[in-house]
Amino acid sequence: MRLNAWPPAESFDPRASDLTPLPWFEEVAGRAILVVASARARREDWSAATVTALAENLAAAGARVLVADLTFDHTNLADRLAVPNDEGLSDVFLYGASLGHVIHGVPGHGFDLVPPGAFVPDPADLMRDRGWDALLEEILLQGRTLLVYAGAEVAGITALSTRIRDVVVLTSSGEAEAIAGLLSDACRVHSVLMPPAPAPSVPSPRPAPARDPESPEPEVRRADDETDRAPAKSFEQLRIPRDAEREALIAELRARQRAALMAPPSEPSPDPAPAPETPLSPSPDLGPAEVRPPSQSLSPSPSPSPDLGPVEVRPPSQSLSPSPSPSPSPDLGLIPPELLLTRRPGRRGVALEPPITEPTFVDALSLQPPRKGRRALVFGLSFLTVAVVVVAAWIMVRRHLDAAEVPPAEAPAVLTPVGSAKPLPYAVAVEAHQHLPLALERVESLRRAEPQVGFYIAPFLIGNELWYRILAGPVADSGAGSALLTYLLDKQHKTGATPNDLRRDPLAFLIGDFRSEGDANKRRQEIEALGIPGYIVPSVAPDGGALYRLYAGAYSGTAEANIMRQLLRSAGLPDSLVERTGR
16 A cells, blocks of 8 residues: 555543544444554553544443454453453464354443453464455444554554555554555555654753862863873883793793802801891791701701791702701802792791792602492492393393293174264363353254254363363264364354364263263263263164263364363362274
8 A cells, every 4th residue: 555645643641531533423423433553652651542443432322332442462452451361362263263252341431442352372373264255244234333443563454454544554654665665555544653752851051169269270271281291200210021031031040040059069157147037927036047958947846946946948859858867968058149048937946948949849649548349339239230230131031931831811892883873072162261151051052953954162271271062963074073063163053163163082081881861961061060061962772772972072083082081080080091883
């Protein structure tokens, strides 16, 4: 549809108290109007309020207004107007529910509402359904004005606009052209409504902060002022050398250390000057420290000594492996001040930090405690495995010998049915209800109207909710099922048909077999009092006599039948799932 064929857009405020009827109200009275809302208009909740205001104004003008809600998400009108959404348009098209059953009065408003329904598998298929023609005819024959509220993003909006040609567009700026491409060329757009523009907000001026008149004027610096960013010389002297300078310094320190340790012995000084000491605590003077091997320096001495003697340095080979007998150590001379050892307080005196030497790497695996019992564990697991294999082999041989000794049992005799009992897998879905009393009431009315057709109820799940499907049948093949579907449509027991109406459900739960129909009906009423809907299928007994089989449910597989199995077990009834047969 061309955008230039639309009327000019106008602002519409649904919350205004002085709303006047729009000029096209009288023209569309008693017809169906498609109200198409863009995605942005629906997100802002303006479109839902606008549809409510349009329905109120049409009702105030004297029309019987019915709003059909086709928004299948959280923006639907049912939630906004506090209308239950258990059953709705989806039940009319998918399950054949009557229109009057899904119409709800809106509290505090002058119009009625049809919600979308709780379960909509494919919204596009519902909007393309051929049942719209019959539904529109039924609504208009009642003298109602129908407002169909739908979202523009649903794929079936084009097909729906070919059936409902009077259109009102609810859009925001920039979305009108996209909606025009979705509508049929045969449509007539009566009005294009847009949300009112928000009132401009004028920011209030902020008062300037009060300034003390005696305080000096703040210094204003320009962006192009040059600032002396040269670092001070004292700061440069504190910087740590990097890269090559740092490596050279470390190499120099190591070389000086090796030279001090490996220097030739010199004559002992008659009066060596003691090394400067740093007071560690208010304790009495402990005297100069003596360097010991790591194993001795880190372990506390047996008794504290007030005087440890002069500092003596031994080569690394002697400090790491003590000699078996004491031997005099050569005097290596005084150690440079930068290589003196640092004393730190210990528990029983003074412990010295070891000298800086070449790094020694210790194998991490050697520090791990030895694992004990590994061989015993491996042996135990091996023995256990062999024992399990031997026991399993003995059990298999024993079973084989027992089976060979027991003679094969004779097959029980099977009674071959005499008569024409045959499988009945097909049925026609009529409608569905969420409450069992409503479904039972509907089945009873259908049985009275069509006594030659069987009607029954099969519980099933939609998500986590329990529903009750009403079916007609059962019949033996799909041809008979198609004929039954056509018959129900002609008699107006169904308002529309879908490809899923003809169902193949060959399995059912057998409650019992009865020789008389009266006994079967009595038992059916008993289990219905327990919340289990049952139905009777005439069949043939093995001796050729009459047989009435009481079934519950109808399902295509065992997984679908689990819900009925749970209901039967909770009621204390048998849950034998069998193939449904009859004559």
